[in-house]
Amino acid sequence: MKVVPVALGARSYEVRIASGLLARAGDELAPLVGTRPVVIVADECVAPHLATLERSLASAGVTARAIVLPSGEGTKSWAVLERLCDALLDHGVERQDHVIALGGGVIGDLVGFATAILKRGCRFIQLPTTLLAQVDSSVGGKTGINARAGKNLIGSFHQPAVVLIDPDVLDTLPARQVRAGYAEVVKYGLIDDADFFGWCEANGAALLAGDPAARAYAIAHAVAAKARIVGEDEFETTGRRALLNLGHTFGHALEAEAGFSDRLLHGEAVAAGCGLAFDYSAAVGLCARTDAERVKAHWREGGLPDGLSASGITAPAARLVDHMRHDKKMAAGTLPFLLARGIGQAFLDKTVTLERVEQFLNDEAR
Structure with a gap:
């Protein structure tokens, strides 16, 4: 055990x-x-x-x-x-x-x-x-x-x-549910563990196919990563635990538009949200475009949506941004976004405007 x-x-x-x-x-x-x-x-x-x-x-x-x-x-x-x-x-x-x-x-x-x-x-x-x-x-x-x-x-x-x-x-567990859960596994590598993301690239297919060793390793590694972060910031007061929300601000907006239904599972929304977070980071010059493409390629290889169009959500950007305005992380009219300087280098950015996000989503929809 x-x-x-x-x-x-x-x-x-x-x-x-x-x-x-x-x-x-x-x-x-x-x-x-x-x-x-x-x-x-x-x-x-x-x-x-x-x-x-x-x-x-x-x-x-x-x-x-x-x-x-x-x-x-x-x-x-x-x-x-x-x-x-x-x-x-x-x-x-x-x-x-x-x-x-x-x-x-x-x-x-x-x-x-x-x-x-x-x-x-x-x-x-x-x-x-x-x-x-x-x-x-x-x-x-x-x-x-x-x-x-x-x-x-x-x-x-x-x-x-x-x-x-x-x-x-x-x-x-149905294969779709396993894939959705896998998005949360990979997230830990994207946050602060580039080596684990590399492990996912090498072993993700085996995990998704039900390989017991790959599955057991990924679960234990992810739990240990989350336990460490929660132990440092239980109530999300320092910003450390907020890193666990990578992909969730975009993802929750997509889920809300889908009516919190099986049309888009939570893990699928997280995958699409991570793709959008890396795309946005690349668009504003925070991380290399190659990193964003590497993340999105891994989602596609795992049968997960890699961004807005793949999520199947076709709502106007303004409506998605309206969903974000209800995000529980909103403070003093500002919504912090989890962005990335590269794989394994996520950070909390409190300078992002929703107007800029709406423009980005409009660009993504084209």
């Missing part, structure tokens, strides 16, 4: 990574949850994994009850949040109890937020079943739901008690 610590003082926890961990989850969690029953909140698409988890908990003497929710980004809503909180209260969840989030990033974000506000804070456990959730959203404590105005605009920081990652569950 690979154990990655997330060092946050009193809120510290472990990310445990091992093949077959889902079937052993009961033994891992029994010392943590004690004699209290747990509630499992699961995505309707993970029924086989839910059955495995329930058997494992039962064998360890842990009583579990399940709440199954619809899959898809639409589940991260006020309506489903209310429904979930009522269901948790009906199950008698107490402040010291643990709620298990079994599913992808949608379930993890929703359950994290519900437990953050229920009785002013309950405990929860992340058991992510998608590549995207395993390498990104399950670690770091960002929780929330979407609003009509944009993605993740309502939420809180609420750290899990532990994260259990079983790479084997990815064997049942």
Whole structure:
């Protein structure tokens, strides 16, 4: 088992990574949850994994009850949040109890937020079943739901008690979902680890094809990278953690235009957003055009959108910029952008104007 610590003082926890961990989850969690029953909140698409988890908990003497929710980004809503909180209260969840989030990033974000506000804070456990959730959203404590105005605009920081990652569950994940999660893997190389981006170029195809060794290495490397950054800037106050948003400002605007639907998955939007961030950086002379083309070529090789046209979003640039105005990072009328001086050299730029971004997007659409 690979154990990655997330060092946050009193809120510290472990990310445990091992093949077959889902079937052993009961033994891992029994010392943590004690004699209290747990509630499992699961995505309707993970029924086989839910059955495995329930058997494992039962064998360890842990009583579990399940709440199954619809899959898809639409589940991260006020309506489903209310429904979930009522269901948790009906199950008698107490402040010291643990709620298990079994599913992808949608379930993890929703359950994290519900437990953050229920009785002013309950405990929860992340058991992510998608590549995207395993390498990104399950670690770091960002929780929330979407609003009509944009993605993740309502939420809180609420750290899990532990994260259990079983790479084997990815064997049942649709290929499109694996590709979408891979975008978040590559992101870590683009931020500050050019060598890891090179590893992705050499091994990405094997990872996407299900190679266990490549998959395990990428997950552990990405989790360690995120744990390090979160440990340095838990609440995104210094700007260090903001680097994890590379590609997300452009990407969230594309997602909003797609109505937060399966028309454009989050990871696909991140890939397109990273392509746009590098294109913009090259256009204003911050990085070499060859770096931008190298990034975009890797997205294409992995079956991911590399920019605006490939995302399938044809909205006017002005409308995409309007989506950006609702970004949660907006401060004093200014929206910081994650740009790059090269591969592995991302930085936060607070001098970018939305007028310049709109002009850039118009140019991209031509």
